[in-house]
Amino acid sequence: MSITEAANFILEKWDRDISILIAVNIIATSIQLYNTLKEKLAGQNIVLLEANERALNDPDRAVLCYLSTNLIPKERLRRISKLKELLSTHRKVLVVST
Secondary structure, rough: OOOOHHEEEEEEEEHOOOOEEEOOOOHHHHHHHHHHHHHHOOOOOOOOOOOOHHHOOOOOOOOEEOOOOOOOOHHHHHHHHHHHHHHHHOOOOEEOOO
């Protein structure tokens, strides 16, 4: 399955009433998949985890996040902490990871 096909499949199956974790085994693939999903979700009611806090505080918006070992440890821990916080308040997240 190509990256575009995988992204289309994920978006077709994701109903935004649940959180989802997509794990792939190659960092380059995870980056491509995240960027493809980000492009396909542009203009929709979704916010990137890297966005400002005000955007992240909107409970009606799902959150897209990239999480992998190629991030520096401090940033990776920040993202994990933020994801835990979001999930504890029942926010819906789509995470692309390795």
